[in-house]
Amino acid sequence: MDAILASTLIDQINEGNKAEGDFKPQAYQAVVDKLRNELGIFIMMDHAKNRIKVWKKHHATITDIQTYTKFTWNDEKKMLEIGMNDFAQWNEYCKDNPNASAYMNKRIENWDDICALVSVDRAIGDGALETENQGAHISDATSGESSIKKLKRDRLADAVTSFAETFKEYMISRNPPKPDSKEVYDVVSRVVGLDRYEVLKAVKRFLNNIEEFEMLKTLPESEKLDWVILCLQS
Known part of the structure; x- marks a missing residue:
């Protein structure tokens, strides 16, 4: 079900049915129709939206761990590998970040799909927040406005480039060699x-x-x- 959800949403991105931050209603309807036709599963659009929210939670939590800690992500196994030597530090980290506790040595089967669908939204969102924070310290209104616009353009360009690379990797992973x-x-x-x-x-x-x-x-x-x-x- 997750595989069909992801592949359908990727198709919807290609068709232009994704606005900044969320998919358009027709994208969710395409998911509903696909699951009904291929698996006989009757769901509503809200079910698809809720599943994407779960994926965004996975992505946000794991990305923060990858960015701000030394804990190792195994890209082959699609999991955070927490060994016995790291267990004490992991417990300390989870005290301040309770959402992370569920991801210790837990395989995220569709991690590549999640990255392809979620990473660009997070990149743009984080960029906008960083821009606002930097803009707050600019005293001159005119130069401040110019700097904010430039930062937004740069961040958006980085986000688009990042998404393009992730999407390329995703498409390669979605087209594995034909089995014999x-x-x-x-x-x-x-x-x-x-x-x-x-x-x-x-x-x-x-x-x-x-x-x-x-x-x-x-x-x-x-x-x-x-x-x-x-x-x-x-």
């Missing part, structure tokens, strides 16, 4: 509950649909059978 038939067969044949014919039929489908196969690999074992059956029935 052996890999697909090995993964599908381990799904408990499929007969031989269903395995072969699923292999044929997933060879032609990489995204569905990638989602199958990321699902917990208890949900893989339902996903395969859903794909075969669509």
Whole structure:
């Protein structure tokens, strides 16, 4: 569900359905329609908005940890790795930042998606705040106004550049090398509950649909059978 939500919103960005700070209503409607059509999940636009709020919380908390602490982010595992040697310092940090406690050694499966969707908003928002703070110390009104405008332009340019780089990395990650038939067969044949014919039929489908196969690999074992059956029935 998160994968479909993210990919749909990325498509909506490409179509221009994102204003500064939030998506347009038609973007959320596209998410609702996509989930209903592909997964049979009936949700409202508010559900999608709430999920994005959760992602923004993930991004804000982890980005602050990456920026202001020495704790290590493992980009391969998509998690903050807190070892025993760092445990005491981590507990001290969490006393002042209680939201961080939930992220110790917790894998964020869709971290790349979250960065692609959230990072530009945070960059622009932080830039605006920094600009206001600096502008407060400018005594001359005329030069102050000019400086504020320049700072905003510079910060916005940095934010756009940062987002472009993140988006490029995201698109590369969304287009992994096509799996070969052996890999697909090995993964599908381990799904408990499929007969031989269903395995072969699923292999044929997933060879032609990489995204569905990638989602199958990321699902917990208890949900893989339902996903395969859903794909075969669509």
